[in-house]
Amino acid sequence: MIDTMTGTKIVGGFCGSLLVFLLINWASEGLYHRGSGHGYEEGHAVQGYVIDTGEEEGGKTEVAEEAGPDFAEVYASADPAKGEAVFRACKACHKLEPGANATGPTLYGVVGRAVDSVEGYAYSGALRKVADVWTPENLDKFLADPKGFAPGTKMNFKGIKKIEDRANLIAYLAQHGG
Structure with a gap:
């Protein structure tokens, strides 16, 4: 039969295991977070890379060269x-x-x-x-x-x-x- 001490050990084992799983979940969420700023915005993937053309971000760039060659x-x-x-x-x-x-x-x-x-x-x-x-x-x-x-x-x-x-x-x- 199971006495009080054995029952306490079993419940303690389950609680300890639960605590270990929660800690692992917390650590992995910190390492592999999928929130904004890490390639995701509100659960959706965003552009993975940008081809650098030497132009700065923001505003439209002028395409046509004024009085330039045809x-x-x-x-x-x-x-x-x-x-x-x-x-x-x-x-x-x-x-x-x-x-x-x-x-x-x-x-x-x-x-x-x-x-x-x-x-x-x-x-x-x-x-x-x-x-x-x-x-x-x-x-x-x-x-x-x-x-x-x-x-x-x-x-x-x-x-x-x-x-x-x-x-x-x-x-x-x-x-x-x-």
């Missing part, structure tokens, strides 16, 4: 080798191989391709509202300010400020599958 003139003298260097920032989300989608769709054959046309990639639908084909001019406007050109786009990129960098990048992309 895109057609700059694109005519674009250097694809310099565009390859600009493409390094794009590699975080895009690939240049056919059918190789990543976070973003493949950029193989993007120049002259129909907008929202890559198989296997779920587009937001915002691009189709502003353009039909990725002409160099449309790509220039999009790369200058993606959210301004196509509000609602899934592309989370601030844009490329210099028109020369955009022209060089588009010339580089035109060499791949165009």
